[in-house]
Amino acid sequence: MRSLCTRRFGPPSKWEIADLPTPKITRGDEVLVRVHAAAINPTDIGGALGRYWPAFSVPLPFKIGYDLAGTVAATGNEVTKVKVGDEVFCCLPFKDREKYGSGSVSEYALITQTLVISKPKNLNFVEAASIPLVALTAIQMFDKVPGGVDGKTVFVPAGLSGVGSVAAQMAKNAYGAGKVITTVSTTKLSMVDNLLGKGVVDETIDYTKINPAKTIPQNSIDVVIDSIGATFSSLALLKRGGIIVACAGPPPSGHNVRNISTEVPFLIGKILDFLDAITRWWVGRYQVKFDSVLMKPNGSELERIKEWVEEGKIKPVVGKVLKFENLEGIKEECTRIMKGKGGVGKVVINIIAD
Known part of the structure; x- marks a missing residue:
């Protein structure tokens, strides 16, 4: 099968589309999926750059991608x-019972039946592929908020980013937030209501002209959902007893990393736990709480997300769609993501045109 991969850790310029063995079902609970569309996330690029190898023995060639939508090609006898x-x-999981799960930007991918969910009826393959990782990240972030966000003021920086676009909708439409505040650049101001739905975001700040930390009143925010590393710049905005939940910025705790793989070296786990303790201590000086999320795929959570999508509570935000054969275009978009240059929504690769 053809697969987007890198034979040695490095930037997107080193990636290639190679012929690799098609995954084979070896367990009764496995499902082989013929991939129609796959999305790119920053974590895919981090893996290809080799950022995981100090903590995990990641094999080469490294196949790119975790998000996918497609059709079932074969199943194990227990499915x-x-x-x-x-x-x-x-x-796809980072690792599942000694098998590395990355490789959604391929013609085929293997997964256990507990993690595969029927595609939302109101989405095509491209739209469906854009949802899983960012929505699972968002739902796991909201699950960290004591008492939930019903009626509360929630700040979601970068409301048209991958996680941000889903988190803003989830906050208002699924969890009943009283007020949602976000940030975008000047050119994206007019897109917020159109892409997320009118009334989802109550206040949009153009961060290129106004510093959110200076325009949002101090001690006015209950919850910050941080997917861009805005934890420390947002501290003064939180009410006493408020909480920041981050999936970017401060390093993940050793506990979170061990949650996705049991092979984390003891020393690295302890170092990460120490750094997490420092972050919590620093944040606690402002009399607020801090928690972090390192997303782990979960079938029951993805089922909830599917229901919200079909109910119209969450809309996918797809920024760019590329053909699988367009390797140079894929490299260009992934280089942009690697450099942190803002886009809108998710980049999705069409493996098989609808």
């Missing part, structure tokens, strides 16, 4: 949840 031909979507 009852789906059948051949079913349209599904999922987020």
